[in-house]
Amino acid sequence: MSRAKQYVELFKERDSICVSHYPVPISQHTESEVWSLMELEQVNTKDTPTALYLHIPFCDATCSFCPFNRYLKKQEQVDDYLAAVRKEIDRYAGTPFGSSITVSSINLGGGTPSCLSSEELTGILQHMKQAFHVAEDAMIFIEGNPRNFTADKLEDLALQGLNRISVGVQTFQEELAGLLGLYHSVDDSFELVKNARSCGIDNIGIDLMYNLPGQTLDQWRADILTSIEQEIDHICVISFCVVPHTQIASRIAEGKIPGIGDVYREIELYTIAKEMLLEAGYLQYSVIDFAKPGKTDRHATLYFSEQSHMIGIGAAAFGIINGYMYVNSGNLNEYMSRVQDGLLPVNCGEKADELELAHGAMAKGLRMLSVSRADFVRMFRQEPEELFPDTIERLVQDGLLIQDAEGIRLTDDGIIWGNNVSKQFFSSKYADYGLQHRMKLAKGRPVQSVK
Ligand code: SF4
Known part of the structure; x- marks a missing residue:
């Protein structure tokens, strides 16, 4: 065999x-319980590494395959959301815990953070830096889309200390980009790499997807080769999932586009990427991540390898503070109204005991x-x-x-x-809580019905 x-x-x-969060947040707590489980009244005396994660749930357009918690951008909603985000930042920063930590990485993820304007993004970064003590050499990392990470925006953000970007390129093949309904073109991706380099951003990361419907081995080899030739610093290879109830799942079910390859094909594609990237001098440092030496993701290394804090801000953000893993409400209105009422917008959470922390240390x-x-x-x-x-x-x-x-x-x-x-x-x-559970949590669904 x-x-x-x-x-x-x-x-x-x-x-x-991938394992992203452990323990899985499954319990609901009152405001005062959350406050106490996070130990927000305690001064942070240990030198525990701390990351800030801000979730921006807006996109300029929605992709046919995407199951994530995201909303089509509407300016009025963005204004209200950013006001709530500032308030949530201030809430944490004003606690004995928040005022005694040093932030070593800031990550804006989504959604598509780059769909916000320069002023909005630089404003929120400045707000974070004023609210918390941020290390001089902190990694500041924003995820986005090749089309709306414009040259001017990159320049403004570089002045605010942006030193890493990660972009959902997914494929360099026009045909496959069309099939996925990507908002950006292949040329947008090339343009972005050029612009980011000229702004001095020296860590450019991209996501590439394999086992796409109808993708040939040669198309995948060409994607990896293009990434190497473009001298991309960090490449995350993601196996394409057909998530039920997405547009692309319906089109496959109706026979309008081909299905994805079987597990043997998936392994073949993964192995091609791994061999080509290692041969080109990249290091593999996670199940899905490859980077040039010195360009690994400090945020991920910190979060997955150590018992760190990550303050998750924004709708559907995950975070962990003093061993309390939590997820915020993913429903925008609920998130904003909780914050405006002066409450933490936590949907549910879980405090790990030492044995659970050890389970998490192994899994992560x-x-x-x-x-x-x-x-x-x-x-x-x-x-x-x-x-x-x-x-x-x-x-x-x-x-x-x-x-x-x-x-x-x-x-x-x-x-x-x-x-x-x-x-x-x-x-x-x-053991029984998987992706479906996580997505329901992130969308703010009731805990009782999610298992
Ligand atoms: S840009 Fe990203 S988050 Fe937005 S719809 Fe597409 S895949 Fe989903």
């Missing part, structure tokens, strides 16, 4: 959704390919094998993990099946 077939039998399907660490033995022992005073003997032994026997003096890491096969392997470390309490 081929190795791929062996793993298909083991896992049934290749999980394309393996997303980043390995768990350092020294770091794990420093945090939990036990070896990973003492806490998870059966799971580690089983995955080592299956050829998916390696144990050595440095720690626990994924094998080459383990990397291909990295999301499946990471999720083996979820505790039984959270």
